[in-house]
Amino acid sequence: MLIETDxxxxxxxxxxxxxxxxxxxxxxxxxxxxxxxxxxAPKRCAExxxxxxxxxxxxxxxxxxxxxxxxxxxxxxxNRTDVWLTSDKIDLPEAxxxxxxxxxxxxxxxxxxxxxxxxxIKTLATGMEKTDDGYLVSAESMGESFQxxxxxxxxxxxxxxxVARWGGLNTTAKPKDMESAAxxxxxxxEMENNNCxxxxxxxxxxxxxxxxxxxxxxxxxVGLGILATxxxxxxxxxxxxxxASNPATENAQPVELNIGGDPVGGMPKKLAxxxxxxxxxxxxxxxxxxxxxxxxxxxxxxxxxxxxxEAISEGDLSRKKLKKYEDECQEAIGKSINKYLKVKxxxxxxxxxxxxxxxxxxxxVEFEKVSTTELVRKLVKVSPKALLKLGKLF
Amino acid sequence: xxxxxWCMYCGECAGVCPRNLIEVxxxxxxxxxxxxxxxxxxxxxxxxxxxxxxx
Numbered sequence: 499m500l501i502e503t504d505x506x507x508x509x510x511x512x513x514x515x516x517x518x519x520x521x522x523x524x525x526x527x528x529x530x531x532x533x534x535x536x537x538x539a540p541k542r543c544a545e546x547x548x549x550x551x552x553x554x555x556x557x558x559x560x561x562x563x564x565x566x567x568x569x570x571x572x573x574x575x576x577n578r579t580d581v582w583l584t585s586d587k588i589d590l591p592e593a594x595x596x597x598x599x600x601x602x603x604x605x606x607x608x609x610x611x612x613x614x615x616x617x618x619i620k621t622l623a624t625g626m627e628k629t630d631d632g633y634l635v636s637a638e639s640m641g642e643s644f645q646x647x648x649x650x651x652x653x654x655x656x657x658x659x660x661v662a663r664w665g666g667l668n669t670t671a672k673p674k675d676m677e678s679a680a681x682x683x684x685x686x687x688e689m690e691n692n693n694c695x696x697x698x699x700x701x702x703x704x705x706x707x708x709x710x711x712x713x714x715x716x717x718x719x720v721g722l723g724i725l726a727t728x729x730x731x732x733x734x735x736x737x738x739x740x741x742a743s744n745p746a747t748e749n750a751q752p753v754e755l756n757i758g759g760d761p762v763g764g765m766p767k768k769l770a771x772x773x774x775x776x777x778x779x780x781x782x783x784x785x786x787x788x789x790x791x792x793x794x795x796x797x798x799x800x801x802x803x804x805x806x807x808e809a810i811s812e813g814d815l816s817r818k819k820l821k822k823y824e825d826e827c828q829e830a831i832g833k834s835i836n837k838y839l840k841v842k843x844x845x846x847x848x849x850x851x852x853x854x855x856x857x858x859x860x861x862x863v864e865f866e867k868v869s870t871t872e873l874v875r876k877l878v879k880v881s882p883k884a885l886l887k888l889g890k891l892f
Numbered sequence: 893x894x895x896x897x898w899c900m901y902c903g904e905c906a907g908v909c910p911r912n913l914i915e916v917x918x919x920x921x922x923x924x925x926x927x928x929x930x931x932x933x934x935x936x937x938x939x940x941x942x943x944x945x946x947x
Contacts, residue, residue: 534918542902622917658906658916671907678904678939726937733939757939759904 499644503529505806506635506648507615508623508661510537513778513795514654515606516555520803521652522614526810529646530607530615531637533622538603542656542758543792544681544711544719546695548594551793555800559595563602565713568594569693570868575857576700576850583868584694593868596695596713597792606796626651626664632773632815633665649815650806653776654799657759662776667768669776673726675763677706677789680733681721682741682752689718689746698740700850704728706789708740710747720747723760723789728846733757762786764839765832770820775802783831787838787845788870794831801826837891841874844887856881893923893934899942905934 507518510532518530546568552559570584611617621639632649653661657676659669689696689712698708705725712718722740724733734757741747765782769775777783777798784791805823809815848856859880865872874892877884899921906914910931913924935943 533916540900620918622915624915656903656907658903658914660906660912660915663912670910670912673908673933673937676904676908676937678937680939732941734941755900757900757904758902759907759937759939761907 499642500647501529501644502647503527503616504648504810505529505650505652506531506633506646507652507654508635509654509656509778509780510603510607510610510617510619511654511656511778511795512603512606512792513780513783513799514652515603515610516796516799517652517654517777517803517806518610518615519606519613520800521806522610524804524807524811526807528610528615529618529648530610531618531621531623531646533620535620536600537607537619538600540754540756541599542679542756543599544709544721545597545599545713546594546711546790547597547792555793555796560605563598563605564595565598565717566596567693568596568695568712569691572691572694572696573857573860573873574696574698575854576702577854579854579857579861581857581860582694583865583873584691585868588865588868594695596711596719598713623655623661626661628665628773649773649810650820651774652799652802652806653774653780654778656779657761659761659776659780662774662780665771665774667766667771667774667776669766669780669782671759671761671763671782675761676726677723677760677762678726678733679706679721679723679756679758679760679789680737681719681756682737683713683717683754683756684720684741684747684750684752685717686750687712687716687718687720687746688749692716692718696746698722698744699845699853702740703736705846708736710744716750718750720744720750721756760784760789760791762789762842764835765827769798769824769827771817772820773815775806775820775823777802783827783835785838785870786835786842794835797830798827801830838870840891841888844884893925893928894944894946895921896942896944898940900940902939904937904939905943908933908937
């Protein structure tokens with residue numbers, strides 16, 4: 499069997515669905531496939547997004563996929579000095595919310611379907627070969643093998659990023675650039691303020707951080723990311739220790755375990771080649787400091803979807819044309835990713851006592867808004883070392 | 893490669909495989925052993941220690 503399409507999107511996470519939606523809205527024939535039997539499950543995510551990010555993508559918030567509106571942030575240093583950034587103290591909170599990814603991802607795919615995209619689930623791309631006018635992708639679904647002939651392939655296959663590599667793009671993540679993450683969704687979590695997301699820094703999560711993201715009532719995502727290059731223990735082992743030693747979670751019970759990789763090395767230089775673009779986690783479209791990649795991946799997807807339509811209508815599917823995606827991505831998310839890459843590198847140099855000193859110094863700081871940028875700006879003010887490394891950037 | 897029963901098919905191993913040899917399905921993990929150079933990066937990053945060299 500051979501299916502012909504203009505655009506084939508491989509992977510139906512938020513980035514893939516956004517690309518499929520925008521491509522279909524533009525009038526192209528779009529097929530999106532996902533290897534899983536349920537889009538959005540299992541989640542591999544702490545589920546936080548900023549409201550501004552959703553707005554920038556033209557997505558209206560829907561109570562069916564929002565579990566919690568957030569009021570602020572609590573940062574906790576190794577000796578439990580905490581820094582609160584909440585709306586009662588700050589004039590301009592950058593509000594955000596916690597999603598239910600299993601519902602959100604499906605809704606994004608449904609939007610793509612309503613825009614005209616065809617969807618195949620439980621369908622795995624097993625390989626692809628270049629043809630004169632695009633790609634011939636081999637796929638398998640429920641025991642059936644078939645091929646898809648596409649003018650443009652959009653690779654959205656997550657941290658594995660196999661598809662882009664088949665097409666010759668170098669998207670392999672090095673272990674030092676891949677956070678290894680483990681998370682429980684738990685009930686019985688006793689947070690000091692369950693309207694705030696919590697970040698725990700230091701040796702509790704070597705090379706990353708631990709988090710508690712509230713999902714309403716006593717429910718929360720409790721997880722951490724580590725770099726395998728910085729510890730001999732697995733992410734899961736660190737998670738068990740964190741949960742047992744944290745007052746908020748010592749009496750909580752898990753109802754779900756999530757694990758996965760998060761590419762925090764920034765975007766590869768090349769995101770497009772003839773007839774192929776790579777988006778989302780597969781393209782390292784993740785804030786390297788926070789590991790957050792929902793909005794940035796969807797932004798990449800939106801740009802790729804639009805550029806794909808343009809390329810098809812102009813009949814130019816060359817790298818030269820698709821480079822427009824790369825350039826627009828650099829502008830929209832790349833610059834910020836590069837800045838946060840520097841902050842991440844700086845954070846990796848700090849030991850527990852230095853983190854404690856920063857938390858101590860933050861006690862007297864008045865934050866003007868709740869945002870990652872604001873935090874780094876204030877960090878530069880209290881730490882001469884940070885000023886030296888990051889002063890010019892923030 | 894021995895894939896332990898508790899593997900959750902998250903695909904982190906596939907992402908770091910320098911030769912792109914690991915195929916992750918919903919409930920299986922397949923290694924192209926013929927081309928594997930035993931760099932062990934996949935074993936190193938696994939969040940749950942589900943991979944073990946087959947020796």
